[in-house]
Amino acid sequence: MKKTHIILLFGIAALIVGLISFSADFSTYDSIGSAKEKQGKFVHIIAKLDKRQPVEYDAIKNPNYLTFYAVDSLGGQTKVVFHNSKPSDLEKSERLVMKGKMGADHFECSDILLKCPSKYKDDKKQLQDNVQEATSMK
Amino acid sequence: MKFEGEHLLPGQIGHFFVILSFVAALIATVSFFKASLTTDLAQKQNWLKTARTAFYTQVAGVFVIFGCILYICSNHLFEYMYAYKHASLELEYKYLLSCIWEGQEGSFLLWTIWHGVLGILLIKKSKEWEAPVMTVISFAQFFLLMMILGIYFGNIKIGNSPFSLTRNEITAPIFARANYLSFIKDGLGLNVLLRNYWMVIHPPILFLGFASTLIPFAYAYAGIQTKRYGDWVKEALPYTLMCAAILGVGIMMGGKWAYESLNFGGYWAWDPVENASLVPWLLLIAGLHTMVIYKATGHSLRASYLFAFLTFIFILYSTFLTRTGVLGDTSVHAFTEAGENISFRLFGILFSFKAMNALILLYLFAFAIPSLFLLIKNYKKIPTIYKEENTNSREFWMYIGSLVFFLTSVFIIAKTSVPVYNKIFGTKIAPPEDIEFSYNKVIVLVAIILGFLTAITQYLKYKTTTAKYLVKEIWLPTVIAAAIMSLLVIFYPFTYYKQGAGFLGALYVAAFAVIYSFVSNAFYIWTVQKGKIMKAGSPVAHAGFMLMLVGILISSGNKKVISSSSVNGITLPSSGKDPMTKETDNPKENLTLLREVPASLDDYKVTFLKDSAGHEKGRKFYKLNFERKDKESGKTLEQFGLQPDVYQMKDNSMSSNPDTKSYLFRDIFTYVSYALNKNAESEDTAQFKEVKLSMGDTAFYSNGFLVLENVVNNPINAKYKREPGQVALMAELQITAKDDQRFNATPLVVVDSLGIINRDDTVFAQNLFVRFIGVDENKKIRLGLKESNTLIDYVTVKAYVFPLINLVWIGLVIMAAGLVLSMLQRGKFTKLQSGIILFLSVAFVFYMFLLANA
Numbered sequence: 001m002k003k004t005h006i007i008l009l010f011g012i013a014a015l016i017v018g019l020i021s022f023s024a025d026f027s028t029y030d031s032i033g034s035a036k037e038k039q040g041k042f043v044h045i046i047a048k049l050d051k052r053q054p055v056e057y058d059a060i061k062n063p064n065y066l067t068f069y070a071v072d073s074l075g076g077q078t079k080v081v082f083h084n085s086k087p088s089d090l091e092k093s094e095r096l097v098m099k100g101k102m103g104a105d106h107f108e109c110s111d112i113l114l115k116c117p118s119k120y121k122d123d124k125k126q127l128q129d130n131v132q133e134a135t136s137m138k
Numbered sequence: 139m140k141f142e143g144e145h146l147l148p149g150q151i152g153h154f155f156v157i158l159s160f161v162a163a164l165i166a167t168v169s170f171f172k173a174s175l176t177t178d179l180a181q182k183q184n185w186l187k188t189a190r191t192a193f194y195t196q197v198a199g200v201f202v203i204f205g206c207i208l209y210i211c212s213n214h215l216f217e218y219m220y221a222y223k224h225a226s227l228e229l230e231y232k233y234l235l236s237c238i239w240e241g242q243e244g245s246f247l248l249w250t251i252w253h254g255v256l257g258i259l260l261i262k263k264s265k266e267w268e269a270p271v272m273t274v275i276s277f278a279q280f281f282l283l284m285m286i287l288g289i290y291f292g293n294i295k296i297g298n299s300p301f302s303l304t305r306n307e308i309t310a311p312i313f314a315r316a317n318y319l320s321f322i323k324d325g326l327g328l329n330v331l332l333r334n335y336w337m338v339i340h341p342p343i344l345f346l347g348f349a350s351t352l353i354p355f356a357y358a359y360a361g362i363q364t365k366r367y368g369d370w371v372k373e374a375l376p377y378t379l380m381c382a383a384i385l386g387v388g389i390m391m392g393g394k395w396a397y398e399s400l401n402f403g404g405y406w407a408w409d410p411v412e413n414a415s416l417v418p419w420l421l422l423i424a425g426l427h428t429m430v431i432y433k434a435t436g437h438s439l440r441a442s443y444l445f446a447f448l449t450f451i452f453i454l455y456s457t458f459l460t461r462t463g464v465l466g467d468t469s470v471h472a473f474t475e476a477g478e479n480i481s482f483r484l485f486g487i488l489f490s491f492k493a494m495n496a497l498i499l500l501y502l503f504a505f506a507i508p509s510l511f512l513l514i515k516n517y518k519k520i521p522t523i524y525k526e527e528n529t530n531s532r533e534f535w536m537y538i539g540s541l542v543f544f545l546t547s548v549f550i551i552a553k554t555s556v557p558v559y560n561k562i563f564g565t566k567i568a569p570p571e572d573i574e575f576s577y578n579k580v581i582v583l584v585a586i587i588l589g590f591l592t593a594i595t596q597y598l599k600y601k602t603t604t605a606k607y608l609v610k611e612i613w614l615p616t617v618i619a620a621a622i623m624s625l626l627v628i629f630y631p632f633t634y635y636k637q638g639a640g641f642l643g644a645l646y647v648a649a650f651a652v653i654y655s656f657v658s659n660a661f662y663i664w665t666v667q668k669g670k671i672m673k674a675g676s677p678v679a680h681a682g683f684m685l686m687l688v689g690i691l692i693s694s695g696n697k698k699v700i701s702s703s704s705v706n707g708i709t710l711p712s713s714g715k716d717p718m719t720k721e722t723d724n725p726k727e728n729l730t731l732l733r734e735v736p737a738s739l740d741d742y743k744v745t746f747l748k749d750s751a752g753h754e755k756g757r758k759f760y761k762l763n764f765e766r767k768d769k770e771s772g773k774t775l776e777q778f779g780l781q782p783d784v785y786q787m788k789d790n791s792m793s794s795n796p797d798t799k800s801y802l803f804r805d806i807f808t809y810v811s812y813a814l815n816k817n818a819e820s821e822d823t824a825q826f827k828e829v830k831l832s833m834g835d836t837a838f839y840s841n842g843f844l845v846l847e848n849v850v851n852n853p854i855n856a857k858y859k860r861e862p863g864q865v866a867l868m869a870e871l872q873i874t875a876k877d878d879q880r881f882n883a884t885p886l887v888v889v890d891s892l893g894i895i896n897r898d899d900t901v902f903a904q905n906l907f908v909r910f911i912g913v914d915e916n917k918k919i920r921l922g923l924k925e926s927n928t929l930i931d932y933v934t935v936k937a938y939v940f941p942l943i944n945l946v947w948i949g950l951v952i953m954a955a956g957l958v959l960s961m962l963q964r965g966k967f968t969k970l971q972s973g974i975i976l977f978l979s980v981a982f983v984f985y986m987f988l989l990a991n992a
Contacts, residue, residue: 019553025570059730
């Protein structure tokens with residue numbers, strides 16, 4: 001066996017160890033309900049902003065404190081606390097991907113990814129709505 | 139029905155040329171392939187002639203297509219879907235090109251243009267390799283043009299045409315009217331995130347990089363096809379070097395764009411889209427090294443084939459990842475799914491995918507399967523040397539370096555592909571909590587290995603090296619690197635505590651490794667190559683790459699958030715202490731600045747002065763004044779303004795662009811994280827309350843009192859410029875708030891032939907408006923006071939310091955220069971040509987990265 005082969009084997013072994021160590025870091029996509037069953041564990045929740053409940057953010061009082069309520073398609077509901085500034089198009093978003101940990105009474109969120117309709121130029125339905133809106137105002 | 143006001147001609151021309159180019163690409167592919175098979179010279183010439191004509195027709199056609207799109211977008215012909223989706227009336231002219239490559243079709247077209255240009259270059263230069271090499275290029279063109287074909291075969295639409303009409307793409311009642319076009323006043327316009335000068339230049343350079351990865355692939359294919367298994371390497375090497383430079387610069391341009399216009403606070407976030415372009419570059423570098431080894435020693439030919447094929451295959455795989463929507467929730471800036479679903483049943487399983495995605499997959503498989511099949515089939519025929527490399531030879535360690543690059547790319551792509559596994563196996567694996575760290579902890583080890591490898595291997599000779607020679611050459615760089623490292627540890631220790639002592643230690647080792655390699659390569663230019671810079675491509679490129687890594691390590695190891703909400707009195711219950719720094723580890727990094735109320739950020743007093751509208755609709759600049767004072771004398775040492783801006787769109791969405799103050803040794807980076815949308819606010823309903831004051835009198839308002847200090851006749855100051863025939867009076871007021879803050883206000887009253895003009899003054903910090911109403915019969919001054927009941931003006935910002943970030947950009951420039959030098963040395967260039975190419979490319983990269991935004 002060549003030395004390069006031995007080193008290659010070592011490299012592959014290291015790669016596998018690296019990927020396995022990575023798999024230990026993996027988290028999961030959860031619903032609000034299943035996240036509530038594993039409180040304190042880091043999860044991703046895909047949900048929607050609950051528009052019937054107030055969104056509280058006052059940058060003068062505290063620019064790093066945002067709370068709102070989220071609901072998901074399975075009917076789960078939770079309060080969300082986000083210690084950061086308010087994402088500007090939160091109210092416009094269709095879907096929220098929230099990372100964080102579920103606590104006793106709220107979801108402690110560390111990052112929010114917004115899916116906003118305006119960014120989906122390739123979405124046909126959205127384009128139709130856009131045309132409707134633009135042409136009906138006149 | 140006849141529709142009014144439509145301009146259908148440019149679309150028809152464009153569509154005709156799409157079909158023409160597509161057919162021409164097919165003819166070129168077949169003809170070049172035929173030419174490569176035949177041994178009869180006359181026949182070969184005939185096939186080549188046909189093939190070249192077809193290829194030139196195709197290239198010309200592609201330029202016409204591009205011209206048509208340009209015409210449609212620049213004339214705002216919203217009857218075309220492409221213009222409606224990507225252009226808008228208010229879009230500045232300079233972003234016209236960006237809006238063309240914002241869409242799938244436009245970016246595919248850009249890619250096609252570059253393949254065409256490179257193809258012409260290869261027809262002229264590749265001589266006996268022309269037929270097989272151009273077969274591959276034409277075949278790629280065939281697929282790319284298919285993506286923009288937009289023709290139906292039965293029920294299946296092949297590709298999306300950039301010339302489709304809005305009324306055919308969208309169903310809405312409006313399109314039943316002949317004059318529908320008069321209702322579509324404006325297009326959707328360019329995504330605000332892309333309104334940045336980098337978005338004009340980054341995509342063309344990146345796509346040129348993508349396009350040029352096809353050349354080593356094509357030559358490797360030619361090697362197998364002609365059975366001249368080893369000869370292609372020499373031919374492909376200069377192109378590979380060019381490609382490494384262009385792709386590397388293109389990727390970092392994306393990083394610089396992110397740094398300047400995205401607010402994630404950095405230039406690299408291990409986003410899937412970034413990874414997808416980095417992986418082919420890593421593979422290309424691996425291949426570059428094995429090719430150099432083969433040329434010098436005859437080893438590593440098989441590996442060169444593999445890497446040449448994999449580089450382009452992974453370009454296609456990245457295209458698949460970023461353009462098919464498979465990344466979904468994991469990436470901020472991936473394209474989304476487009477087109478209709480195709481469903482079919484095979485062996486009872488329902489397959490369903492988007493038409494466009496199927497085409498991209500087809501493109502991927504059409505290149506991946508044949509190339510890897512040919513490699514496996516001919517593996518035994520590819521010559522190899524059975525005698526092993528010596529461990530004291532350069533080729534042995536270079537080969538190890540290539541393996542490290544290869545394994546790193548496998549690691550990155552394996553992680554990035556998690557959404558693909560989820561899709562195939564229906565799993566629900568989500569990214570880890572700290573994505574960046576999950577990469578960094580592995581990549582830091584790679585940096586350590588690469589640092590030591592490139593530091594020492596440069597001094598090894600091919601075949602065998604004596605220990606005495608190595609020690610003689612390398613002891614001085616080693617000592618100097620150690621000295622620099624000790625200075626770094628003593629005077630500028632890393633403050634990256636948040637991942638614990640182990641990672642901090644790894645950062646230090648990595649810093650030493652890359653500094654060592656930088657010093658050692660820089661020395662090599664002088665001691666071994668005697669300063670002959672035109673021959674020193676390799677050590678220059680390695681030194682540049684290592685300097686870039688030094689910059690990356692230091693700027694991220696010592697990156698500091700300087701905005702903190704705790705400075706203006708808002709403190710929160712802390713969420714925990716950092717075990718190493720004993721500081722709260724969640725620094726609440728957003729700071730709200732009230733208008734005209736200074737707050738401290740690091741050494742600076744920062745004041746939000748005012749906001750102002752930009753040229754574009756919805757763009758607003760926030761003027762922040764930074765002031766640094768000497769602690770003892772109170773003298774101002776430095777003062778500068780930063781203007782981060784935001785786009786606020788009609789639908790209330792916002793995009794924020796940072797502004798950066800660049801010093802030689804550090805950047806101060808700030809962006810608006812939250813701003814009020816003033817349009818959304820209610821009207822101010824508060825009224826002025828009148829008070830009458832004599833000089834020195836005091837009046838009260840809810841939060842304090844004010845004193846009339848003086849009244850000035852016809853004042854001269856910045857706020858007021860007296861015009862002929864005017865008489866002006868200005869009141870000087872001193873305002874003291876309950877908390878002892880003091881402010882000044884100077885309202886004016888101006889009288890001229892037309893009447894009285896009040897120039898009110900505002901104390902934003904107190905929400906107080908003051909008006910000079912006039913003078914009453916008793917010579918008392920009549921002042922109006924109003925306390926606004928709407929929100930006061932403020933902006934929330936986040937600010938970072940990036941130390942030594944310029945090393946990243948300078949390192950990149952040097953690396954690109956080194957790669958260009960190597961290319962010039964290995965290609966056939968005259969001295970004059972070499973000089974011009976070197977100067978232009980280095981000047982361009984230097985200007986873009988270090989001067990353009992200064």
